[in-house]
Amino acid sequence: MKHPSFSRRQFMGASAAAAGSGFFFHGTGIAAAADGFPGERILTVPEKDQLRLLQFTDLHFFNAINKYPVREEYLRLKTIGIMRRLVDHARPDLIIATGDLWHENTDGRGMEFMHWAADQIAALGVPWTLTWGNHDDVDDQAAAHRFLTTALHSVYDGEANQGHHVVAVEMSGGKRILELFCLNSGDTGIKADALDFLSRYAEAYTYADGEAPLRMSAFHIPLKQYQDRWDDGTARGLLGEKVYFESEDGSALSGFVKAGISAIFCGHDHESDYSAFSDGIELIYGRATGYNGYGAETLDKGAKLYEIDTRTRTYRWKTLFPDGTTWQPGKDEHLDISEE
Ligand SMILES: [Fe+2]
Ligand SMILES: [Fe+2]
Numbered sequence: 061m062k063h064p065s066f067s068r069r070q071f072m073g074a075s076a077a078a079a080g081s082g083f084f085f086h087g088t089g090i091a092a093a094a095d096g097f098p099g100e101r102i103l104t105v106p107e108k109d110q111l112r113l114l115q116f117t118d119l120h121f122f123n124a125i126n127k128y129p130v131r132e133e134y135l136r137l138k139t140i141g142i143m144r145r146l147v148d149h150a151r152p153d154l155i156i157a158t159g160d161l162w163h164e165n166t167d168g169r170g171m172e173f174m175h176w177a178a179d180q181i182a183a184l185g186v187p188w189t190l191t192w193g194n195h196d197d198v199d200d201q202a203a204a205h206r207f208l209t210t211a212l213h214s215v216y217d218g219e220a221n222q223g224h225h226v227v228a229v230e231m232s233g234g235k236r237i238l239e240l241f242c243l244n245s246g247d248t249g250i251k252a253d254a255l256d257f258l259s260r261y262a263e264a265y266t267y268a269d270g271e272a273p274l275r276m277s278a279f280h281i282p283l284k285q286y287q288d289r290w291d292d293g294t295a296r297g298l299l300g301e302k303v304y305f306e307s308e309d310g311s312a313l314s315g316f317v318k319a320g321i322s323a324i325f326c327g328h329d330h331e332s333d334y335s336a337f338s339d340g341i342e343l344i345y346g347r348a349t350g351y352n353g354y355g356a357e358t359l360d361k362g363a364k365l366y367e368i369d370t371r372t373r374t375y376r377w378k379t380l381f382p383d384g385t386t387w388q389p390g391k392d393e394h395l396d397i398s399e400e
Contacts, residue, residue, distance in 0.1 A: 114152035117327030119350035123163035135351040159193025159280030170198035182212035249308030262319035284310035289336030297334025297389035330355030
């Protein structure tokens with residue numbers, strides 16, 4: 061039987077109506093809660109030339125589990141398979157899943173879905189964290205924060221700040237390479253609570269020239285400027301659907317500028333993969349990873365790999381596929397495949 065392919069609209073409508081491989085730890089990172097700022101977790105890695113950060117996004121495990129139970133499990137396990145292969149190719153120091161890990165609180169099972177998703181990511185054997193997506197629903201938010209904070213290999217620390225947290229990555233010699241601001245964009249986009257956390261942390265840590273870590277921020281729902289930079293033609297890559305920035309009105313970006321953020325990466329829109337600079341910040345789409353989410357017929361599922369030079373604290377990114385091949389947009393690539 062042919063199953064329907066989901067457009068975003070059908071996907072959202074349907075959702076409204078409605079094991080891991082063997083453990084192998086090949087990460088060498090050591091995570092510790094910081095004494096200082098609530099919501100900061102320090103990840104210490106060995107001295108190295110390059111720090112590797114792998115972004116999964118929009119896994120959507122358990123989507124349509126009641127309507128298509130066999131297909132749902134098949135797609136879920138297929139996704140786990142490519143996640144394993146993506147990690148083998150990427151050899152990341154840190155994994156971040158930028159939201160929509162599981163799909164809603166169907167029959168009150170959101171916590172169970174979250175546990176399953178966390179177990180699968182933990183089994184990859186790499187320090188990991190997540191940002192909340194609009195579909196990541198549970199009955200008990202406080203219990204979810206506590207679970208995620210203590211989950212195997214997790215560096216999540218969002219309990220004190222509505223999911224907002226920072227993962228600070230340092231090398232064993234003490235050099236701080238990266239401050240990754242992991243924010244909760246809720247159901248409608250970045251709001252005052254996220255910006256308040258961002259500015260409080262940014263102001264608490266000031267650095268001498270040459271000592272400042274790279275600051276990146278990850279969250280689920282894109283800022284309005286993702287649409288603006290596509291529309292003005294400066295974005296490079298592929299647009300497969302309009303930008304669902306929800307009720308974010310473009311005012312948040314200045315907070316990221318003030319906090320010294322160099323790059324933002326998000327998810328939420330499964331059919332776009334591009335980046336653009338706006339007020340000096342690179343706005344980047346992750347590559348959707350989960351077959352349980354819509355969009356596989358438009359963009360092959362994969363992940364985003366950020367390679368950070370630990371000497372210069374500069375980064376570059378590439379989209380990574382399960383077979384180890386990569387993609388980056390060409391210099392003038394600006395292709396609207398949505399035809400909306
Ligand atoms: Fe999604
Ligand atoms: Fe989403």
